[in-house]
Amino acid sequence: VTAFDKDERRVRIASTLAQELGLANVSYYAGTLEGLQFETATFDAIFCYSVFYYFDPRVALKVIKKIMKQGALLYINTNDLGWYLHNLIDTHNDTESFSSRAMAVQTLKNTLDYYSMGERRKDVPIVTPIKALKNSLEEHGFDIIGIGGDGTIDLNNASPLSFYPP
Secondary structure: EEEEEEEHHHHHHHHHHHHHHHOOEEEEOOOOOOOOOOOOOOEEEEEEEEHHHHHHHHHHHHHHHHHHHEEEEEEOOOOOHHHHHHHOEEEEEEEOOOOHHHHHHHHHHHHHHHHOOOOOOOOOOOOHHHHHHHHHHEEEEEEEEOOOOOOOOOOOOOOOOOOOOO
């Protein structure tokens, strides 16, 4: 298992936790996806949970495709527009040093800058609409086995539930 984060502090914390749990098969790297130096066709699976919105999707998918083995699986969980609208209307996990409303405003501005001018702040998320993600995945040669909004994908005849209350 290979894990990476852009924040060296988070990498140290994860490494410490793995050592305390006796997990010896995990390696950790700090840096950006674009800056990681992995051989072509290294990974059997890549799991991007709550991180894809920090990447330039066009660049990220190119890098991911290169480092995946033939037949490897890619899982991406990313926030769509609804999450940021939710944070504008009903704040979420606000603290003295974090405002979910301000985060949503910065993200929406960064998204508009990215899609209209090709510019973005790397430390602020961007929204990758599901249609844009699907198009990018197809452009990079990925086979899509499921794509959808929160709680809508049913790969095992289960009854998925939305994260958001009705």
